[in-house]
Amino acid sequence: MFFTPRRLLTALLGAISPVAAFTNSIRNPGGSDPQIVYTDGYYYLMSTTWSNVQIARATTIEGLKTATRKTVYSSSEASRCCNVWAPETHYLGGAWYIYFSAGNANNLDGQNVHVLKGGATPWDDYTYVAQLTSEWSIDGTIVRFNGWGNYLATSCFHGVANQSICFQKLGDDNVSVTGSIGVISQPTNSWEQSGTPVNEGPAALYINGKTYVAYSANYCWTPDYCIATLEWDGTTDPLSASAWTKSDGCLFKGGVNGHYGTGHNAFFQSPDGSQTWNVYHATSNSAGACDDSRYTMVQLLNTNADGSLNFGTPVALNIDSAEPA
Structure with a gap:
């Protein structure tokens, strides 16, 4: 078959598989x-409607x-x-567990962390x-800490x-x-005190041989809610505040592309393990928000x-982003 330049270009393009992509936001509201x-x-x-725990799954x-x-x-149960x-x-240890916060209906004074035990996959009961x-x-x-446990x-x-x-x-x-409780980070810096001094939403990050804990700073009802990090020194008892070095200010914050209050994040690996992805929430409310107007973002x-x-x-x-590799 004879190919004109146009036919040749069409054939070549058709032979190339399109790169799968996603757009943010992922969950809104x-x-x-x-x-x-x-x-x-x-x-x-993982998600919640404030009265339950939900899980959804997909291949992309x-x-x-x-x-x-x-x-x-x-x-x-009231508590x-x-x-x-x-x-x-x-x-x-061979099973999936869910850790979540919950309390009573009347106020926030009874908030505690609770645990569910599942099976061999996250989709099990x-x-x-x-x-x-x-x-x-x-x-x-x-x-998780090598030599120290979980x-x-x-x-x-x-x-x-x-x-x-x-x-x-x-x-x-x-x-x-x-054992004892160790307080490893307090909101002592001015950039952690917008609205009221807060450190919350810890998330483990293991990258380039280092162990970090990302956390959210500032009050969640402000647009300044942001992500900062603590870096472990690799040798000292993780319960000791001296084992951790705090980032010099927020490493991830809003006020860009219409997003505010960017925080409470977690990390996950791409299927081949070569990439680390950040999943976090944000709001379009320029005054900040801590309600269901927050949406899930991935990058x-x-x-x-x-x-x-x-x-x-x-x-x-x-904006099209390539699916994780």
């Missing part, structure tokens, strides 16, 4: 406190927008029925196991005036904590030539 994990060919997105990030949501927890926040799923913390705590996540990280008021990042050793059963996390973290800036909505 109701996209607060997001976490995504990738395992066994699926992305799993774009697919999460329309994926069926499966409710894995709701309760009429944990309501104000359900920040669910996260973690694979520990979960059973309520226990209240994990014994004093006011929210935003529970798991941080720790529960939360935002709490343990002996301090303001919401701070706290650690406690996770029990071998993954549904209890042991690639980069590093600079010297190995330091480069979060970039919040990506514009409806």
Whole structure:
């Protein structure tokens, strides 16, 4: 067959498979406190309607927008029925666990971290196991340390005036904590005190041989809610504040592309493990918001030539981003 230049170009283009892409936002409204994990060919997105814990799965990030949501927890028990926040799923010892914050309906005084136990995949059914913390705590996540074990990280008021990042050793059963509580970061800098001094939303990050804890600074009802980091020194007891070095200000913040209050994030790996992705929430309200107007965003996390973290800036909505590799 004879190919004219136009036919040749059409044939060549047709032979090239299009690159799969997604656009932000991923969950809007109701996209607060997001976490995504990738395992066994699926992305799993954790969410809540403030009275339950839900999980959705899809084979692509774009697919999460329309994926069926499966409710894995709701309760009429007064002490944990309501104000359900920040669910996260973690694979520990051959099973998936969900850690989440919950309390009573009347106020926020009873907030604590609770745990569900699931099965071999995040899609399996979960059973309520226990209240994990014994004093006011929210935003529970798991941080792993070689040689030290696993720790529960939360935002709490343990002996301090303001919401701070706290650690406690996770029990071998993954549904209890042991030993003392260590306050590893307090909102002592001016850039952590917009609205009211706050450190919350911890998230573990392991990259370039280093262990970080990202966290959200400032009051969530302000546009200044942002992401900062703590870097572990690699040798000192993780419960000690001296083991951690705080970033010099926010590393990721709003005021760009119509996004404000960019925070409460988590990280996940691409299918081939070569990329680290940042999932976070934002609001279009320029005054800041801490309600269901927040939406879920996903974008690639980069590093600079010297190995330091480069979060970039919040990506514009409806811009095509290549699906994780």
